Amino acid sequence: MLCKNVILLFLCITIAVTPLLIHTKASFTGTDDQAVDAVKEIKADYVPWMRPLWTPPSSEVASLIFALQAAAGMGFIGYYIGYKRAMRQKTFKDSTSEHANKHD
Amino acid sequence: MMKLETILDLMKRLKLFITTAFLIYFMLIPLPAFAMHVMEGFLPIGWCVLWYAVSLPFIVYGLRAIKKIVSDKPSLKMLLGLSGAFIFVLSALKIPSVTGSCSHPTGVGLGAILFGPTAMTVMGSIVLVFQALLLAHGGITTLGANVLSMAIAGPFVAYATYRLCRSINLPQWMGVFLAATLGDLCTYTVTAIEMALAFPATDGGFTVSAVKFLSIFAVTQVPLAVCEGLLTVIVFNVLSTYSVEELQELSLFSNKGCN
Numbered sequence: 001m002l003c004k005n006v007i008l009l010f011l012c013i014t015i016a017v018t019p020l021l022i023h024t025k026a027s028f029t030g031t032d033d034q035a036v037d038a039v040k041e042i043k044a045d046y047v048p049w050m051r052p053l054w055t056p057p058s059s060e061v062a063s064l065i066f067a068l069q070a071a072a073g074m075g076f077i078g079y080y081i082g083y084k085r086a087m088r089q090k091t092f093k094d095s096t097s098e099h100a101n102k103h104d
Numbered sequence: 105m106m107k108l109e110t111i112l113d114l115m116k117r118l119k120l121f122i123t124t125a126f127l128i129y130f131m132l133i134p135l136p137a138f139a140m141h142v143m144e145g146f147l148p149i150g151w152c153v154l155w156y157a158v159s160l161p162f163i164v165y166g167l168r169a170i171k172k173i174v175s176d177k178p179s180l181k182m183l184l185g186l187s188g189a190f191i192f193v194l195s196a197l198k199i200p201s202v203t204g205s206c207s208h209p210t211g212v213g214l215g216a217i218l219f220g221p222t223a224m225t226v227m228g229s230i231v232l233v234f235q236a237l238l239l240a241h242g243g244i245t246t247l248g249a250n251v252l253s254m255a256i257a258g259p260f261v262a263y264a265t266y267r268l269c270r271s272i273n274l275p276q277w278m279g280v281f282l283a284a285t286l287g288d289l290c291t292y293t294v295t296a297i298e299m300a301l302a303f304p305a306t307d308g309g310f311t312v313s314a315v316k317f318l319s320i321f322a323v324t325q326v327p328l329a330v331c332e333g334l335l336t337v338i339v340f341n342v343l344s345t346y347s348v349e350e351l352q353e354l355s356l357f358s359n360k361g362c363n
Binding site: 009012015018020022027030034053054055062084 | 141143144145146148149182183186189190191194196198199201203204205206207234235236238239243244245304305306313316320324327330331334335337339342344345346347
């Protein structure tokens with residue numbers, strides 16, 4: 001399982017990194033921003049009728065919040081896997097010691 | 105002295121006004137919802153209302169589904185949390201794509217396979233609200249549209265794909281991969297269609313617009329969708345080693361390993 005997952009993860013990283021190597025001069029902005037431009041092209045007089053209630057003051061603050069979001073998620077996933085792994089080892093240990101006791 | 109009283113009175117009124125405004129605001133949006141990213145204010149109000157109306161029944165149904173899971177099978181609570189956490193992680197990963205721009209995966213495929221699509225409508229909605237309020241990513245007015253694309257269309261396509269793959273006896277890992285990949289792609293296709301419906305080109309109408317928005321959202325998304333498929337298979341591999349009992353309880357696991 002570990003070996004398979006490492007290969008899959010490596011593939012994933014390759015997919016993410018390749019564009020950076022191909023487009024050395026691209027801006028890599030978000031698709032949302034491009035959609036805004038497309039709307040302006042189609043309907044130049046469109047005025048957004050609502051603004052976000054709060055916008056992160058800088059891209060640093062935005063990346064902080066993104067990092068927190070990912071960290072919270074990963075924290076739980078790590079906890080889950082660790083918990084499950086320990087539980088499995090425990091049941092395995094219990095069953096082998098029971099087995100040993102029977103032999104005594 | 106008189107003046108001070110007037111100011112105090114005014115402030116009181118202002119406070120009342122703000123409180124009422126907030127109350128109305130939150131009552132209009134009684135349920136958390138998630139947006140696969142039509143920007144705030146970028147849908148005319150009619151479309152906002154329509155997509156809210158379409159999405160709401162799914163959220164209500166999803167809340168019921170989650171309630172049922174939690175009460176019937178409490179042992180699955182942790183796994184439900186995991187599928188939510190997976191959405192949190194994946195939707196925070198902005199990955200560069202071959203088109204020279206960035207986008208992020210959705211992560212709803214995993215949960216849709218495990219718990220069915222409507223449970224993921226709720227989970228997805230929570231992440232959408234989080235990103236709309238704290239990251240100005242997506243929006244509250246466009247929440248209905250975003251829930252429809254990311255938290256309804258995506259999970260349903262993922263779920264249907266997985267079921268189909270299993271019924272024609274494809275290996276489990278392939279079913280998981282295709283489900284997550286197609287679910288992700290579908291999310292962005294729906295977003296593009298929503299934008300095109302709201303902004304048909306003056307010359308050529310809906311089709312021209314649809315092609316334009318699809319080229320922005322969906323094409324960028326292809327490599328990311330593959331990434332999401334791979335990541336979902338990774339997590340599924342881990343689950344099929346450590347969470348055999350849960351997967352059996354969800355009848356996703358008949359005899360042995362997923363690969």
